[in-house]
Amino acid sequence: MQSLKTIFVVLFLLFASFTANAAIYQYIDKDGNVTYTDQPVQGAKRIKQIQLPVQKPVPAPPKTESRFNLLTNEKIAVPEKAKKAKPYTRVEITKPKDDEGVRGNNGDLFISVALMPALQTSFGHKIQLLFDGKKLPGSWQSNNIMLKEVYRGTHTLAAIVVDDKGKIVKQSKQITFHFLRHSILFKH
Secondary structure (H helix, E strand, C coil): CHHHHHHHHHHHHHHHHHCCCCCCEEEECCCCCEEEECCCCCCCEECCCCCCCCCCCCCCCCCCCCEECCCCCCEECCCCCCCCCCCCCEEEEEECCCCEEEECCCCCEEEEEEEECCCCHHHCCEEEEEECCEECCCCECCCEEEECCCCCEEEEEEEEEECCCCCEEEECCCEEEEEECCCCCCCC
């Protein structure tokens, strides 16, 4: 009998949540069963409706750089983005080294450029190369660069950091290297 009452109470609460404005009546039949209805029946008592707690939704955070804790709606401190790129204190070609002999029978030359701070790609910074005094086409967003089909001989190389408009930000010192490549004229 107790479980039947529990079921009725649960059904009542469920029903009450769907019909918030409807009147609810309770009556006991001749067998002692408790019945709930939204229709007035002779001998039924109108019962006071239970107000269920309602949680207001948390408002969406404004569309700014500020962030909010969704549980407490408190503003979270976000570090302000740098308005300007940091100046480079070091732009240096570390590979190949100055006056180094580099073997590359397949014509591939690996170049490594040391930067301090790291290349600031968020500001559109890229690396361009001066090879034998001429700017190579293209630019790189990495400080490790592979050149293909380099011919043998002595060459000069410099790295240039440019901004998103192509303006020179900083340039490395020029190095000289000697590219060693097996000649097809000398067969063993």
